[in-house]
Amino acid sequence: MEKRLSDAAMEGNIATLKELLLEDPLLLDRAIVSCVSETPLHISSMLGHLGFVKELLSLKPELASEFDSHGSSPLHLASAKGYTEIVKELLLVDPELCMVRNQEGRTPLHVAAVKGRVKVVSELVRVNAESTRVLTDRAETVLHLCVGHNRLEGLKVLVEAIGKDDELVNLKDCDGNTILHIAVSKKQIETIKFLLDKTCVDVDALNTNGSSALDILIQSPRDLRDMEIDELLRGAGALSAKDTHPIVHEWAPTKVPWINKSLTSTLTMKESGSERPAVKHQHTDWLGRKRSALMVVASLIATVAFQAGLTPPGGVWQDDLTVDVNGNPVKDPHIAGTAVMAYTDTIEYGQFMIFNTIAFLASLSIILLLVSGLPIKRRRWMWIQMAILWIAITAQVVTYFISLRHMSPRKVQGTLREVTSISVLTWLVLISVVFIGNIIRMNLWVLRKYGYIKEKEVAVPNAEIDDDQEEVEKKKKKREMEKRLSDAAMEGNIATLKELLLEDPLLLDRAIVSCVSETPLHISSMLGHLGFVKELLSLKPELASEFDSHGSSPLHLASAKGYTEIVKELLLVDPELCMVRNQEGRTPLHVAAVKGRVKVVSELVRVNAESTRVLTDRAETVLHLCVGHNRLEGLKVLVEAIGKDDELVNLKDCDGNTILHIAVSKKQIETIKFLLDKTCVDVDALNTNGSSALDILIQSPRDLRDMEIDELLRGAGALSAKDTHPIVHEWAPTKVPWINKSLTSTLTMKESGSERPAVKHQHTDWLGRKRSALMVVASLIATVAFQAGLTPPGGVWQDDLTVDVNGNPVKDPHIAGTAVMAYTDTIEYGQFMIFNTIAFLASLSIILLLVSGLPIKRRRWMWIQMAILWIAITAQVVTYFISLRHMSPRKVQGTLREVTSISVLTWLVLISVVFIGNIIRMNLWVLRKYGYIKEKEVAVPNAEIDDDQEEV
Known part of the structure; x- marks a missing residue:
C-alpha cells in the first residue's frame, strides 16, 4: 500500500489515491505515523502535481506540517522548485509554515531566495512578512542569502516588502558582514547600485575584522570592476575604517538574533538546543x-x-x-x-x-x-x-x-x-x-x-533531529547518493545514473531543491558528456533552467566549452535560455563569442536571433565582444546573421565606442577591412571623448600598421572630429538600452530569477x-x-x-x-x-x-x-x-502691493504643487502597497565588467 501511495504521489494520480483510500480510509494517517519521513505531500509538492496536492490537503491538511528527514516541510520543497500555486495552497492551510526552519536552518523563504524563485518569494512575504526576519544558523537574513547567491530580483522584491527598515537592511551575519560587504566582496555592481540607491544601507559599517565595504574592495584581488565600485561607494560617502575611527565591539558568533518588528525579540528553538539571545544591532554611522x-x-x-x-x-x-x-x-x-x-x-x-x-x-x-x-x-x-x-x-x-x-x-x-x-x-x-x-x-x-525584562520569545517550529542510529544511517546514505550522482555526472556514466534512480526515483528532484547550486547537468554539460546530458534532459528537463552560484545555466557552460551538440539539446528544451544573463551580465552567446566558439555562435543565433541584441553590463553588444577579443570568424557569422542592421552595428558601449573604434584601437587590420567592406559602420562616429576612429589611430602609439589602417579609414571617407564638428551629446552611462529591431523593446525573463524590472533612481x-x-x-x-x-x-x-x-x-x-x-x-x-x-x-x-x-x-x-x-x-x-x-512709506505702497500680490500668488502655487504632488504620491504608494496598481516592469540590462583573467 505504501509503495502504491508513493507511486501515485510521484505520478500525481488522483484516481489511484482515491482507490487506495477506499481500501484503507486511514492510509494518510498511517503515512504520517510511519517511520518513512517523506509523506505523499512531500513527493507531490516536490514534483509539482498541483491537483494531487489539493486533494491531499482537502483530505488531510495536517500533512502540510509534517517534516522529512532533512527537517523540510512540503512548503520548503515547493518553494525550492518554484511551484507558486502549490505554495499558495500550502499557505492557505498554515501561514506559519513560512517561519519553519529545516535541518540547515533555512525557512521556505530562504530556500526560495537562494534558488531565485522570485514569484515564490513575493508570495511568501505577502502572506507572512515576519518571515523576512528569521535568521539562518550563520545569522544571515534572507537579504544576505539573496546577495550571496546573486539573486538581485529576489532582493528587489524583499526590499520593497520590508520598506525603509534600516535595521534589517544593516543587520550583520556571524562574521559581522552586512549585505553591502558581501556585494562588494563578490563585486556585484548592479547589486551595489541597488543597495546604495534604494536602501538605507550603512556604507561605513564594519565587520568583525574591522573592515568597511571600502576596505573589502581595497583588500580584494584587483580587476576591471574595481574602479566603478570605488566610485559608487565613495559617491555614497563610504570611508575606510581608518578614516571613520569607530569603536569596533567584539562580536559573539554564538549570538544569533531573532528579528521581529522591533528587532529585539529572540528565537526559541525546539529540542535542537539552538536558543539564540538577541543582539542589539545599531547603525555604525x-x-x-x-x-x-x-x-x-x-x-x-x-x-x-x-x-x-x-x-x-x-x-x-x-x-x-x-x-x-x-x-x-x-x-x-x-x-x-x-x-x-x-x-x-x-x-x-x-x-x-x-x-x-x-x-x-x-x-x-x-x-x-x-x-x-x-x-x-x-x-x-x-x-x-x-x-x-x-x-x-x-x-x-x-x-x-x-x-x-x-x-x-x-x-x-x-x-x-x-x-x-x-x-x-x-x-x-x-x-x-x-x-x-x-x-x-x-x-x-x-x-x-540586568535581566529584569526578558525579550519576548517567539516559538518557531524547527526540524526535529532524530539522533538514533537509523537517522544517522539515512544521512550517511544521502551523502553517499549525492557523491555517487556527482561522480556519475563527471564520468558521464549513464548506467550508474539509472542504478541511482532505481534506488531513489526522486534523486534528480532532490538535486534541484538542495542548496548545492551545481546540478549534475551543469557538470556533464561542462565536461561534454552528450549521452549523459540527453538522459538527464529526458528524465528531468527543468534541470536546464537551473543556475549555479555564478548565475550560469548549463547552456552557458556548454557554450563556453564549445560543445555544439549539447548546446542543441539544451536549446530543444528551452530556446529562451539564449537570453539569460549570468552574474557577469553575459548570455551564452556572449560567452561563446568571447571564447571564439564559432559553431556554437551560429547555432545560438539560428535558434534565437534576438539574442544578438542583449547587451552586457558595459552596454557592449556581442559584436563589441568579438572585436574586443579578436574573434573575426565569430564576427563574420554574426554580421551575416543580423544583415544590414545599421543601428546594431553602430551601437556604442558605455565609453561611446563603436566596434570600429575598438578595432582601430587594437589595430586589427583584417577586422577593420571586414567592417568597412561588409557592414554599414559609421566611420565618423564619436565616442564620449569626442574622438572618431581616425582620432583613435592618430592618438595611439605608432607602429608599422598605422599607414595601412590610415589608408583604409580615409579611403572609406573617415574624418577627424575637428573636421566633422558634430555636436557631442552628454552620454548617460547608467542608462543602457535593451535592443530589439527597433531598439526599444524589453526582455521578459522567466521566473528562474532573471526578471529585471526597471530601476527607479533615487538619492x-x-x-x-x-x-x-x-x-x-x-x-x-x-x-x-x-x-x-x-x-x-x-x-x-x-x-x-x-x-x-x-x-x-x-x-x-x-x-x-x-x-x-x-x-x-x-x-x-x-x-x-x-x-x-x-x-x-x-x-x-x-x-x-x-x-x-x-x-x-x-x-x-x-x-x-x-x-x-x-x-x-x-x-x-x-x-x-x-x-x-x-x-514702506505711502508713496511706494502701490509697488509693494504688486510685489506682495505676485509673491503670494507664486508662493501659493508652489505650495499647492508640492502639496498636491505629495498627496498624489501618497495615494499611488497606498494603491501600490495594497496591490491596486502594479509597477510597470521594464527590463534594463545591468552594467557589466569583463573580469576574464586573459582580458585583465
Whole structure:
C-alpha cells in the first residue's frame, strides 16, 4: 500500500489515491505515523502535481506540517522548485509554515531566495512578512542569502516588502558582514547600485575584522570592476575604517538574533538546543551623524548667542547723558555704547544675560567636546551632549521671549502674553514628550541589561533531529547518493545514473531543491558528456533552467566549452535560455563569442536571433565582444546573421565606442577591412571623448600598421572630429538600452530569477539626506527668526519721550530700547510677533526632534517634520512681508502691493504643487502597497565588467 501511495504521489494520480483510500480510509494517517519521513505531500509538492496536492490537503491538511528527514516541510520543497500555486495552497492551510526552519536552518523563504524563485518569494512575504526576519544558523537574513547567491530580483522584491527598515537592511551575519560587504566582496555592481540607491544601507559599517565595504574592495584581488565600485561607494560617502575611527565591539558568533518588528525579540528553538539571545544591532554611522548634527546646531546657536550679546535687544545708547542743559546731574544718566535695556529694566537685562550666556557656553561646550579628540564617541557621551544641546536650545527660547517682552510697550503686552503662553505650553509639551520618551527607553534598556525584562520569545517550529542510529544511517546514505550522482555526472556514466534512480526515483528532484547550486547537468554539460546530458534532459528537463552560484545555466557552460551538440539539446528544451544573463551580465552567446566558439555562435543565433541584441553590463553588444577579443570568424557569422542592421552595428558601449573604434584601437587590420567592406559602420562616429576612429589611430602609439589602417579609414571617407564638428551629446552611462529591431523593446525573463524590472533612481540614503537637509534649513530659519526678534523691523527707540519741553505728558510716549513698530502700528507688531514666533518655534521643534534620539527615522515621521518645516517657512515669508509693509512709506505702497500680490500668488502655487504632488504620491504608494496598481516592469540590462583573467 505504501509503495502504491508513493507511486501515485510521484505520478500525481488522483484516481489511484482515491482507490487506495477506499481500501484503507486511514492510509494518510498511517503515512504520517510511519517511520518513512517523506509523506505523499512531500513527493507531490516536490514534483509539482498541483491537483494531487489539493486533494491531499482537502483530505488531510495536517500533512502540510509534517517534516522529512532533512527537517523540510512540503512548503520548503515547493518553494525550492518554484511551484507558486502549490505554495499558495500550502499557505492557505498554515501561514506559519513560512517561519519553519529545516535541518540547515533555512525557512521556505530562504530556500526560495537562494534558488531565485522570485514569484515564490513575493508570495511568501505577502502572506507572512515576519518571515523576512528569521535568521539562518550563520545569522544571515534572507537579504544576505539573496546577495550571496546573486539573486538581485529576489532582493528587489524583499526590499520593497520590508520598506525603509534600516535595521534589517544593516543587520550583520556571524562574521559581522552586512549585505553591502558581501556585494562588494563578490563585486556585484548592479547589486551595489541597488543597495546604495534604494536602501538605507550603512556604507561605513564594519565587520568583525574591522573592515568597511571600502576596505573589502581595497583588500580584494584587483580587476576591471574595481574602479566603478570605488566610485559608487565613495559617491555614497563610504570611508575606510581608518578614516571613520569607530569603536569596533567584539562580536559573539554564538549570538544569533531573532528579528521581529522591533528587532529585539529572540528565537526559541525546539529540542535542537539552538536558543539564540538577541543582539542589539545599531547603525555604525549613528554616532557620526549625530556628531555632525550636533556640530551644526551648536555652531549656529553659539553664533546667534554671540551676536545677541554684542547687539542686545533695544540697542545701545548713541550718546552720553549725565547732566542736563543746566549742568545738573540727571535722574537717569547713561553712557554711549551701553545697553539701553540695562538702564530701562535692570532685572530683565540680567535675565537676558544669564540665559543668553547659558545658550552661548552650552553650545561652545558641545563644540569643544566634539573637536577635543577625547574618546567620547560612545552613545552615553552622545546622550550627555544632546542633553546639553536641549539646555542651550531652551535657554535660547527664553532669551527670545525676554527680548520680545522688553521691546513690547504696555499696549501690546496682552498680545505678547497670549503668544508667550501658547509658545511655552507647546514647547513644554514637546520637551516633555522627548524627555519621557528617552527616560522610558533608558529604563527599558537598563531593565533588559540586568535581566529584569526578558525579550519576548517567539516559538518557531524547527526540524526535529532524530539522533538514533537509523537517522544517522539515512544521512550517511544521502551523502553517499549525492557523491555517487556527482561522480556519475563527471564520468558521464549513464548506467550508474539509472542504478541511482532505481534506488531513489526522486534523486534528480532532490538535486534541484538542495542548496548545492551545481546540478549534475551543469557538470556533464561542462565536461561534454552528450549521452549523459540527453538522459538527464529526458528524465528531468527543468534541470536546464537551473543556475549555479555564478548565475550560469548549463547552456552557458556548454557554450563556453564549445560543445555544439549539447548546446542543441539544451536549446530543444528551452530556446529562451539564449537570453539569460549570468552574474557577469553575459548570455551564452556572449560567452561563446568571447571564447571564439564559432559553431556554437551560429547555432545560438539560428535558434534565437534576438539574442544578438542583449547587451552586457558595459552596454557592449556581442559584436563589441568579438572585436574586443579578436574573434573575426565569430564576427563574420554574426554580421551575416543580423544583415544590414545599421543601428546594431553602430551601437556604442558605455565609453561611446563603436566596434570600429575598438578595432582601430587594437589595430586589427583584417577586422577593420571586414567592417568597412561588409557592414554599414559609421566611420565618423564619436565616442564620449569626442574622438572618431581616425582620432583613435592618430592618438595611439605608432607602429608599422598605422599607414595601412590610415589608408583604409580615409579611403572609406573617415574624418577627424575637428573636421566633422558634430555636436557631442552628454552620454548617460547608467542608462543602457535593451535592443530589439527597433531598439526599444524589453526582455521578459522567466521566473528562474532573471526578471529585471526597471530601476527607479533615487538619492542614496533618502532618509539620511532628508534629515541633513531639514537640519540645515531649520537651523537657518531659527537663526533668522531669533535675529528678527532681537532687531525688529523699524528698529528701536534711541531715547525716552514721556514729557514735552514744558514737562507735560506727551500724547504718544515711548521708552528707549522698545520697538518703534509697537508704537506706530500695534496690530502689525502683534502679527509680526506671532508669525516670527511660529517660524522660530517650528524650526526649533524640528531640530529638537532630529537630535532627540527617539526612533523617528521612518518616512512617515520625516513627512511630518517636512510639514512642520513648510509651516516654519510660510510663517517666515509672512513675517518678511509684514516687515516690508511696515517699513514702506505711502508713496511706494502701490509697488509693494504688486510685489506682495505676485509673491503670494507664486508662493501659493508652489505650495499647492508640492502639496498636491505629495498627496498624489501618497495615494499611488497606498494603491501600490495594497496591490491596486502594479509597477510597470521594464527590463534594463545591468552594467557589466569583463573580469576574464586573459582580458585583465
